[in-house]
Amino acid sequence: MVVLAASIISKSGKALISRQFVEMSRIRIEGYLAAFPKLVGTGKQHTYVETENVRYVYQPIESLYLLLVTNKQSNILEDLETVRLLSKLVPEYSFSLDEEGVCRTAFELIFAFDEVISLGHKENVTVAQVKQYCEMESHEEKLHKLVLQSKINETKDVMKRKASEIDKSKIERNRGEKGGFMSLQSMGSGRMDTGFGSDTNLSSLGGSGSGFGPSTDVDSFSTKSKGRPVASATGPPKGLGMQLGKTQRTNQFLQSLKAEGEVIVEDVRPSIGPSKPPAPPPTDPVTLTIEEKINVTLKRDGGISNFNVQGTLSLQILNQEDGLIQVQIETSGNPAIHFNTHPNINKELFSNENILGLKEPSRPFPANQSGDGVSLLRWRMQSADESILPLTINCWPSVSGNETYVNIEYETPAQTDLQNVVIFVPLPALRDAPRIQQIDGEWRYDSRNSVLEWSVVLIDNSNRSGSLEFVVPAADPDVFFPISARFTASRTFSDLKVANILPLKGGSPPKFSQRTLLASENYQVV
The missing domain is CATH 2.60.40.1170 (Mu homology domain, subdomain B)
Structure with a gap:
């Protein structure tokens, strides 16, 4: 048995996918496929047509034809068995047995056809084996992804340590600049709680001679504190700015890796939804x-x-x-x-x-x-x-x-x-x-x-x-x-x-x- 080509065509003669298994010109294959609709008659019970050079073995699948083009010396029983096996594979990969469904899964169907037919001869495989062969994973690919992911994780750890060191140095520098006002600075604002449910401005306390130091120093501290957010019950949680900064730096680093041609493997949560695709x-x-x-x-x-x-x-x-x-x-x-x-x-x-x-x-x-x-x-x-x-x-x-x-x-x-x-x-x-x-x-x-x-x-x-x-x-x-x-x-x-x-x-x-x-x-x- 020698299979010249396998194809799925519409009943109007349009070839949706076609796979050639022997050395033959493209024009010749297209000529065979174009001649098939003219040879198929209506009301016939057999599923093959012979011409002077080749034999067409086909099976209707709703509004489509699954077609094998073989030489006339091939065994017709093996041809029919091959068509039957291919007809079982088509629904496994195509969500709908029409032109749209076949075209959307054309590559998957061609790969499955290659597992059934090799160099024009049928392989002794089942539907489950074909699906297993098409879904086989590469150990080298897995290893490469693991190594790449470990590098990304290591780089993230380095970035976290650097960000922590930078934050610590900023705190130490602020301590040196503020001197005795660090206890006030730790509040995150120029206000303190008086214990009566309201905030009292530090500058007013300093101005009244309450023992917090000269008013000029307090005014200087308040001036330096301008632009910093006032801590409140409705404000962002403590450390959010640091987290946003880290996230921004991480995104910039990942973008630079992508620009250099690296493939970034990201953690993606599977979405919960219907497994069956909607009808066309x-x-x-x-x-x-x-x-x-x-x-x-x-x-x-x-x-x-x-x-x-x-x-x-x-x-x-x-x-x-x-x-x-x-x-x-x-x-x-x-x-x-x-x-x-x-x-x-x-x-x-x-x-x-x-x-x-x-x-x-x-x-x-x-x-x-x-x-x-x-x-x-x-x-x-x-x-x-x-x-x-x-x-x-x-x-x-x-x-x-x-x-x-x-x-x-x-x-x-x-x-x-x-x-x-x-x-x-x-x-x-x-x-x-x-x-x-x-x-x-x-x-x-x-x-x-x-x-x-x-x-x-x-x-x-x-x-x-x-x-x-x-x-x-x-x-x-x-x-x-x-x-x-x-x-x-x-x-x-x-x-x-x-x-x-x-x-x-x-x-x-x-x-x-x-x-x-x-x-x-x-x-x-x-």
Whole structure:
């Protein structure tokens, strides 16, 4: 097998990223990529196209194509396996499977492709190994940063000592100049407390012959004290000026190091925020979002304790002139689903014709709404039928001697494809990771929370069921519960779709797009 190039292109033929693995002219590679969209037909079941010189092996990823250009002598089975491995890597690095997401993570994807394909030949690696290789750290780099940081810390200590010596010399010099007035100077002002809640000016005391010395000396001291801040309850804390001076000198020193080309490693606090990046903003004039959240509690011995689905249909309009519309929808007609419209929606129109429109047709829908827009329709569904579950999980722990063998299996029904599936299995407190005997997918051990994370990027017709077997020290079977799961799907229970946009002011309807998502909110086996 010889892979000439790997690329991710849009369905319009635009190459987003491309990696060449053999010596070949750039014009020739660009010619191959430009010819691919013309060769792909619609409605075909196979995922490869052969020409006179090369073979195109591809896999659709939403609105994109993952494409391999190979020679015709390569093994088609190895080509398909390589495409499948690359398709698992793309969601790992790209936060969204569209042009923007791929372009923003282009370098990470190219590095991952290099770990899978070397000089045109596939490497025997897994997704976890590729991620590990791409995240490997350099010992020399760590050592260089430690040495540089130690130099900076040492320089800071020297600066503190110098600043302390300078402050001490200033104090000694002031003592020599002030003479017997140091006790007054230590107050930080030309005033003293008389003990009656008010301050008495020293010059007035000296002028009255109270024994503090000649008035001229006191006036001289007051004159020298001008410009120094008066100490008060609302003033800055003692020593703040010295700290600000040190900070300013430290910043100047660090700036000089940066000017000389040194890399300054600063202490940065990690910001607390959402780990998941926000969805890309809508680009079409009208965007409709169909989202369902599923909450399920399953019994470990079989049966459903709770099954609840809540869905929303949201409308987002970019320009106010496109707000005079109505939305025609299609549903599966499931009697178990109960729909509720927004109070401003014409309920009779929705009940008779499945059209969502305002009670006052002359009023437009609001535009530039934050988030997913304004909610037009809500629905809920409850059931006790196990056959409609999108994911079934069975756990079988068994103790044998001083070890516990745990077998877990998942199963999904036909026509239900799940993405980004992660199953969280609680474990007893362990010093080391559990010993994995067999797994369909990838795994990760969270030692802080003592949880085993079993992840499967995509569950489709090729892997409707899968299993995991691991071994831990002897433990109570109840320790491994509750098991929770997280996943998404593009097919909802309501099977609601937007059929058409009906303009009320005449003319052609505005261009619209719809997003459909089913997400698990709380999916547990207890």
